[in-house]
Amino acid sequence: MSNNNVQIFDTTLRDGEQVPGCKLNTEQKLIIAEQLDILGVDVIEAGFPVSSPGDFKSVEAISKIIKNATVCGLTRSVENDIKVAAEALKYAKRPRIHTGIGTSDSHIKYKFKSTQEDILERAFHAVKYAKSFVEDVEFYAEDAGRTDNEYLARVCEAVIKAGATVLNIPDTTGYCLPSEYGAKIKYLKENVKGIDKAILSCHCHNDLGLATANSIEGVINGARQIECTINGIGERAGNTALEEVVMILKQHPYLNLDTRIKTEMLYGISQLVSESMGIYTQPNKAIVGANAFAHSSGIHQDGVIKKRETYEIIDPKDVGVTESAIVLTARSGRAALAYRAKNLGYELTKLQLDDIYTSFLDFADNKKQVDDDDIHQIIEHSKLYKEIISS
């Protein structure tokens, strides 16, 4: 694998599915997992097998059908969790156990009522135990975002010695600033003995709207895996959005960081996840929102019609959207009206357009959006209608 390849670890079916009230059944999970595999994700985190019989069944069923991606199951640093995950993953072509423990002061003191040394031992033991079942073991240091870097480096060193292949550095609470998260990854890259034996992974939550920025800062500073979900779904404010990080890396080639994602599938898979979970995607959502390629102001419409790149940095086809939308509203100009009328078969002269535009504005003042039927109607009621259709 090239050093410029950023692995995409999709956790839609595990962290993403933690959205309250959005539980998926096994059949829905299988459909999504299959699409994720075709999309080209490197890892599918299929669930948390010990958490419920349903989750176990889903991880096992996904393991049986996935052809290319690594299939991963989450565990705590608890032997039974690890044993159950290994059992659920036994049919996977490429199984990975994702085990870990909280490493920040608040996790150690309040959640575990323990000490740094005890947590370090538990982490080491969990990875060693997981290694007795599978070769590929990822370790997460929960709340790494608020964990002291020196201690975090000691934990990373210990789990690498135990055989961890991937070190997940979660900003569990979405607290870090991009500069802080990037510096943390850099610190680990420079200070953990044996770091070359493992890949650093970014797992960022979006509580301050910084999940995507933090993940990108992480890979710029040496991480080579991003954990993310379709549409950025997940607990609270969600996780890093897969479609955002993938398109950022694609649109900034000078970063020299690639993924294997087939970006033309992004819009379709976004719709699939949103429909299966019953979660509506906000219209202004980057990349996959209904308005991501829609232009409504006259100035922008004129620019896009003359040259799409004037107001668009992504070709909509690259993410599976058929074309940019020129939305007609009371703020649209003549260029947009002429463009939409032309798509409906009306080639308007300047005089005809002037006439239609006046009626259009009256119409648009009373309606939020003017659609194709409305355009036909406006033209049919024009005094120049006969002239328009005979030209």
Ligand code: KIV
């Ligand atoms: O946010 C987090 O810390 C997690 C871990 C369990 C990986 O989801």
Ligand code: ZN
């Ligand atoms: Zn998480």
